[in-house]
Amino acid sequence: MAKMKLKARLKDGVTTVKVxxxxxxxxxxxxDKKTGEMIPAHHITEVMCEHNGATVLSAxxxxxxxxxxxxxxxxxxxxAGDSVKITWTDNKGESETAEGKIG
Structure with a gap:
């Protein structure tokens, strides 16, 4: 369904992750403008980021x-070279994961 673009950069000992x-x-x-029907809720409910397998962000x-x-x-x-993984889950049970290396 969806795609993610992930960048992780290291500067002065601090890693900045952009997704x-x-x-x-x-x-x-x-x-819906055409039918007048309500569009069902469909939104991300949880975002997790892992650095080398350890959780660094949970939202x-x-x-x-x-x-x-x-x-x-x-x-x-x-x-530099460490693994970063972002995963989201939405209210319909769908999920997406992106992985990258710190540059």
Whole structure:
């Protein structure tokens, strides 16, 4: 369904992770303009980031996040070449994972 773009860069001992996620992020409060029917809720509920298998970010999201969300965060302790993995899960049970190396 969706795709993610992940970049992780190390500078002065701090790793900056930037992620662009493709997702419709429907709140369940909007009507279809053609049919007048409510569009069912479909949004990311959880985002997890792991660095070499250890969780460095855990976030709970709701319907108030915009379509195709962008997430950026920093953490200490990374090294060039280390693995970074981002996984999201949505309210329909779908999920997506992206992996990359710290550059």
């Amino acid at each position: 662009l996620m493709s997702h419709p992020m429907e709140t369940g409060l909007r009507k 709970e999201w709701g319907g108030a996040i915009s379509k195709n969300p962008y997430l950026s965060f920093k953490f200490n302790g990374g090294a």
